Amino acid sequence: MSGDPEIHEENEGFEARLKAYEGRPAAATGVGRDPVNEPMIRHWCEAMGDTNPAYTGPDAIAPPTMLQAWTMAGLSRRPERTAAYDELLTLLDASGHDAVVATDCEQEYLRPLRPGGEITFDSVIESVSERKTTKLGPGYFVTTRTDIRADGELAGTHRFRILKYTPAHRPKKPPKKPEERRPRPVVNRDNAGFWEGVARHELLIQRCTGCGTLRFPWLPGCNSCGSPDWDTVGASGEGTVYSYVVMHHPPFPAFAPPFAVGLIELAEGVRIVSDVVGVPYDEVRIGMPVRLEFRRYDDELVLPVFQGVTR
Template sequence: MSGDPEIHEEHEGFEARLKAYEGRPAAATGTGRDPVNEPMIRHWCEAMGDTNPAYTGPDAIAPPTMLQAWTMAGLSRRPERTAAYDELLGLLDATGHDAVVATDCEQEYLRPLRPGDEITFDSVIESVSGRKTTKLGTGYFVTTRTDVRVGGELAGTHRFRILKYAPARRPRKRKEPEEPETRKEPEGRRPRPVVNRDNAGFWEGVARHELLIQRCTGCGTLRFPWLPGCNGCGSPDWETVEASGEGSVYSYVVMHHPSFPAFEPPYAVGLIELAEGVRIISNVVGVPYDKVRVGMPVRLEFRRYDDELVLPVFQGVTP
């Protein structure tokens, strides 16, 4: 903290403005997209390898850790954030705290959820921390609390915390005059993709520098990643269409840790929304990791990493 009284007063005033958002709604009161149900419980348990008998049979309950799953909006729609929450994030963005990273979540379980339970939930801005200095940069922790209810009775609480921060400036290493300004290539061999009978056609297309999307021949729905059948109509029949390669960043994270010999952090990994409407996860390249933004236009390119491995990545397009 600076010893200058005016700067200190300005900072204290800014923190007071942030604190004023505490207790205000973060998202509109919502209803679970589906009632608590046995198929979702079964899928969850299979994915987690959880064989607890409490989650099967006529008296089954849902695994407590599924609490957030019953409130999620799904890929096709966004949760309805409030103007207050958008204002808070906008205030932080406007003051240079325009980077964000999810830090942790906490859950509290008050009663079991059972198949057939109808879920309602509401979310509030529970707290905004004072200014914190981290290795990523200086910023503020924002915690939202979502209360999950059944028939008006509180069933559990989910707290989610993010850090909105101004990225720290990292001093560039001084190089000798004769040394060229080149980025050191990471050492090691990149992991190979898992190729199976359901996705082999996709990787064959990548080898030809084609990004192929499945299209159901029953209902015409496009889908990605590749699946053996259509989620819309259940048809097992499909064909492929080649993506145009145009898209935008729908969401992204910056990977700092853990370090791995084949990668050189920090680097940006984006959820890319293609012009065709489906989404794919890949690296965002060609722009500094701290310049990647939601909505940034991107363009597909294919990058060779060794004699065997070619991967689709997305070049950021800056104005």
């Protein structure tokens, strides 16, 4: 603390505002997505290499360290933080303590969890420390406590502590990175002609001059008759979605998920993988008609994509 009385009084007033949040809910009361169950216990034990016989058989219990696992919401859902917890963090941010680091967690086990137990839990802001000086910088430790119940009875507690601090040495912002570009296609002697056609806004399909079989992607020889001789035909650009996937993960700066990637069956009978554009990703369907277009992504890159045709 500073020796200046006015600053000392300001700190005391600020800390009193922080202390007022103690005991207030940090997250909405939650319900476990699944009851305590043997498959999750087995997966946990296999992952941890824990062969304790207490976790198997008709009288099995869950490993105590699984306590938090029963409260996890998964990738698609997040616990709902309360307005009080958001206000507390906003107050700390506004005071310059806008950096955060998780420091530690504690668990207390009060009774064993058994398969079939229905899990509920609630979280409160248990404590906000006085201003502390750390190697990272001055700040405040905020501890939340989650009480976990099985069939309505308290089974354990989980305390999670963060430090909201003002960095002692704020790093300089790195220079702005140039905009991420899409990955470049691999061009080699077997497919160079295809990419030269794309640059001219032509989608070229190989045709074996020995048996007339069309093939895509480009190959050095015919799969049907083995002939190394070929020429090309231009695709009409008409096709349908033979199959597709919607890409959500992993995020990559050059892309904006979610988006649909289709296996497109061209009118000529061959198939090509490309983006399905022009329609919402969740409206893409197998059998949907598509039409070829060429889209420029930067000064160098042009790619064939397929515009969905809605009826």
